[in-house]
Amino acid sequence: MQINRDYYNRIEPSRIYLATPSKRILCTLNSIDTDNVSFTGNANDISTISFTITRYIENDKGRRIPANGYEFVSRFMKLYVTNIGWFVLDSPVSYNTGTHEYKEITASSAQVEYNQIPLDTWKVNRGTTDSLEMLVDGNVEEIEGVEFAKENIKFYNPDNPDLSLTDILVSKVPGWKVGYIDNIPKTYESIENGETVTTSVLLADEVGTFDIDYSDCYSFMVQDFEKYFNCVVEFDYLNFEVNFYRVENYGRDTNVTI
Secondary structure, X not given: OOOOEOOOOOEOOOOEEEEOOOOOEEEEOOOEOHHHOEEEOOOOOOOEEEXXXXXXXXXXXXXXXXXXXXXXXXXXXXXXXXXXXXXXXXXXXXXXXXXOEEEEEEEEEHHHHHHHOEEEEEEEOOOOOOOHHHHOOOOEEEEOOEEEEOOOOEOOOOOOHHHEHHHHHHOOOOOOEEEEEOOOOEEEEXXXXXXXXXXXXXXXXXXXXXXXXXXXXXXXXXXXXXXXXXXXXXXXXXXXXXXXXXXXXXXXXXXXXX
């Protein structure tokens, strides 16, 4: 998340816009109670924002007029918060005191949509006929009557997204794309013929195997995936990019301001 500052190094105030689920901006929400806006930002987890909006506002002449977007605020609509990013609305809670009508709004950062994507009986690099690498066109060869994958699915394969695990996962929610992939090699040590041999491997070239009975895409990415590759998955919900860092490099030379 990039926090914008003005000439005097002050944080620039954010505006909150209401948008459709497809991110078409409708209007600025102009009846927000600024005293109760609450934002909880998490570096690599879901962030939340909450506030209240009133049905009416007063114009310059002191007359009550309908507030922008009040009737359209509903579950799955989106919010665009300048300087911060995109959020998905939960169901608002409405109140009416007889003289005052308002809604309590809660929204989660846009990566929450990955929660809606199931991964049922999901296999990667298992060598079975239902494993993802075996389902890629042209990637299967037969040797002595047995089918094998020509290539495994790597962490990141920019030349072939079908064999790129990050591309497969990120593309499950339309509009998102793979962003930064950690480019600092990691050194591994092994013993060969009684001698220690070191090998440097880029994160992009790592290969993982998974056999998931049931999960959702978000839980898999921030649990099984992060644990297996010892990496951090960071969702940039302003630019709709997913960045990947090795744990030991996260926060170093990332150009990320939190």
